[in-house]
Amino acid sequence: MTTTSTRLERATVITPPDLKQAWTTYRGLHPQTRIRDAAQALGVSEAQLLATGCGETVTRLSAPEGNFGAMIEDLKALGGVMALTRNNEAVHERKGAYSRTELFPSHKMGQVLDEGIDLRLFFTTWAHAFALDAEGKNGKRKRSIQFFSASGEAIHKIFLQDESDTRAFDDYVARFISDDQSPAINVAPAPSHEPERADEEIDVAAFREAWSKLQNTHEFFGLTRKFGVTRTQALRLAAPDMAHQVENSSLRRVLEQAAESALPIMVFVGNPGCIQIHSGTVKNIKPLHEWLNVLDADFNLHVREDLIHSSWVVRKPTAEGIMTSLELYNTAGEQIALLFSKRKDYKEESDKWRALLAALPEVSAR
Template sequence: MSATSHHQQYDPQHDPQQLRTDFLNAKREKKLRNRDAAAAIGVSEGEAIAACVGAEAIRLRPQFIELLEEVPLLGPVMALTRNDSAVHEKDGVYEKMSHNGQVGLALGEAIDLRIFYKQWRFACAVIEKVARGAEKTWQKSLQFYDLHGEAVHKVFLREHSNHDAFDALVARWSDPEQLPGMAVEPVPPAAIDKPDAEIDGDGFRAAWKGMTDTHQFFGLLRDFGLSRTQALRLAPPQFVRQVDNSATRAILEQAAAGALPIMVFVGNRGMIQIHSGAVSNVKVMGPWLNILDPGFNLHLREDLIVSSWVVSKPTSDGEVTSLELFDHEGNTIAMLFGVRKPGQPELAAWRSAALSLPLAASMAEAHA
């Protein structure tokens, strides 16, 4: 459940000072991260951070495209994108940035982003003391939130980042009105799928078989009025397999053992962040499935995966296979692919690994 759907104890617009006090107390007393401390007092993270404007946070002008396209000046940093179930952290330099209308790209060697600026509502710089082992140190970041107060993207400085460039960027983009507070809208309820009988299933399956690029899938969902999970249920059966929810752990362990380069996509309404390359250090800690590699960390809540699907989509380069994970509302948690360049077929080892994953119990019974 998103924090914005909780009953709020006060109107943060009218009482940002009290919100900030409660937020900082929750962080300190319960030793919580910002997102969890905000949820603990019944607000979104964006509202909590916006209440700190004038203290720990500096409000930036909402010229999101121009602002983000200056981030390359900061040199090597850490990019963080998350949703309710997964956190994707990638070290590197923002490079090859562009936009077309409200959709942007960063196509750097390490930092690879698909950016949906239409969803962005609030930007700030945050400068706060954080614990690093026994010591406390200053942490600097740029943080971006959507109209529900949920974080779409964060940029954290490392020791070797260009701190002078950060200070100059913040000074340049600082909002003249440093007023605390942020108005948010409640997260709308999850859309309800149309009854299967109202879907042109035959037309949809024919269109699926006719795809020549994986990006055409979004158009199919729109044209046939389908959610992603409903599309997978109604897809031509030779192209989809529902697999056991242990599949992510299994395929990451296979990829690590075999030095198999993979792509890991994690996104939200306003951002998709992509890792491409090998993974090596796969660790399970409680409900969290983690990749803890130099330059790339993934933290994924296995217990929040409600369905997992191996999906094949036709392209002009042959079929492309993905492992797609969904939560209880049908939201995408993460997607995994084999590393592939346009014009090349996908890695045979990736396809073989994906197709060897154990079926979900319901599918296994159906095939028994």
């Protein structure tokens, strides 16, 4: 027998009125559901589902001449907020302020360098923006600014906190409000991934030589493009002393041991439009069902351990010495999260960090 819930979960809804009704019905059946999960169940993007609230709790925003950097710069007025960046397997939440923003218009990039909120922004993927102002639990207002890609995938969200400036939020919405407040948006198909080249087509010796000459971790992306390899393929083909696969329980082990020793680390979680970084210690590590959580006062991390397909310890040369990371990937070879040692004044990474990663159990000898 097919239940109403199952029919809704398999539905693909097109028109805004129908979608809004489906969203209302689905919420009634699943009151604890998050909008991202509901959108997936209803066969639409999160941005499409959020847009059904335009004219009520949601306001569509518009970047002036497509300049999303201006929208990020003006978040400074909100004061203390919570920034959220996620992908399908990990959610990164960090409290702080947008006090220092740097933009690089010719490259359509930017960064936020607050002590709490640390972001790398890639505006070529940004397409939609909304403000949400709705009643939450205990009568408190839930206010947020949310950015999405052309395919309707969430890129970055900003949630107001008790200490946030709500008047500045109202001014922000008024400044960037769009003339179009219809409950529908046009979304593009999600970008497809190019097939991975056969390992035999790669000049592995030249690739390993180029890897050994890296001067900065940021050069790694250029290295993969130069040799036409995917990220996980690069790790497979790397010299054994530069990358090796470890057990997928490594994330839990690293977080728990970093917490026990108060070892400062860096945790990167991102998507094609935004990378969010936590720098500092972690304290409260709480596994719950399939989720591994860090639940600290200013930093929360949630990772679906069951969706980690491969984990790697990776070593990259830099001008300041070797940088060692734990890197996590999903079944499609997409990056879930990166963990590094927190370095002081760009000095060499901690010996404790290197020892921690060196002790992680390997999947197999290479």
